Amino acid sequence: MAKILRDQTNGSTSDLTLLPSLLTAIFEAEPFVFNHQNLIGVAVVTMTVVANRLVSVHPEDLTFHFELEKHSYCDLKITNNTENHVAFKVKTTSPKKYFVRPNTGVIHPWDSSVIRVTLQAQREYPPVMQCKDKFLLQSTIVPPNVDVDQLPQDTFNKEGGRTIEERKLKVVYISPNSTPENLEDGYKPSFDTNPMHRRSASSDDNQALQHLKDERDAAVQKTKQLQKELEILKSQRSRKSDTGLSIRFALLVGLIGIVAGWLLNLLSSSSSTE
Template identity: 60%
Template structure:
């Protein structure tokens, strides 16, 4: 049978909700599985990235403590959100009523003659999700897409408004020419030409409206 380890840790993996330019932390619960006083020490392959408090301590028999590991603010996402950092939790039995300040410097050294257990912990970065289940990275992409779509829609609407103003001006001129034609009681070459231009601009306006309709993103 495998002997019960001196201490157990929950969770068995450090998980950090990774956000750019923000600190985040993970709490580890360390449980003493014995009737002895057990000292522990936390080491990491990337000591400059993390704060560990406490990084050394003594747990009384059958008692537990919380270790808070804080990831410092990062300026960029790791490749594929994968983290290769690792933590090592060392533990050894010490004399009863030993305080952390009483631990000799070589307590966790193999040369000390102490029986030292080691527990390796991996690190995982998790992208926070919004209430709709999308990740922060997806949200940034969607925001960029929405900005691009809004810009295109704004341009189409501006073109539509220009065409509408030109059509109104032409309509006013056409009405004036109609009145002049009725007063003269005859045909007017200028009227025919203006009417043709009006029909062309009306078609242009219709084209803008159709383009705006088929370019609009779905609301789903």
């Protein structure tokens, strides 16, 4: 049986397409009765073939409900298939077109992590709704109790001799009124019913709204400043007007004094003549 395993797999256990022929060869070479021990043996062989990846991804393609001038979302569930801590990183050929949150993380043994990929609002439809964008998921084993902020810069660098597992993900655009055939378990990336996910999905919209609020507050502050400057100008003009009135009043009083003095002199001269 061991020889058959080596012959069928050529020393490798990474090709799942060999599993049916492998099991057939085993049954033909060494027939046996199906009892629980034999079934366990078959399960072990199957697990050996399958468990060749550090992580699994669901769904395997990024599917977006494409609408003009609207954001679209797709959630990826990354599952750690090992008893080790695994770090992952997501890259794309169009970084200005997509937001990936988080794009890097560490998954505990047998745990999973959900990342959200956001397709930014587009102004035109792609030709025949075909997308050539690609995503690359990299994963590697890291020491336990390492936080994502503590990962070395060369964590996903193959030149250092580190084993990096890579998986390419395609991007699929569909119209909002259609239902893709390859969606499983009712998965609809553009219409998430989870409240926590909806809040996460609206983070970009909230940022845009906050930016508009900041601009509005800045405009209000500018308006208040202009109003204060206008009040200062009015006050200055009022003071200048009061100053001009005081000068005219002083001149009038002086003129009255001169006339009064002239009259007194005239009366005094008249009295002395008599």
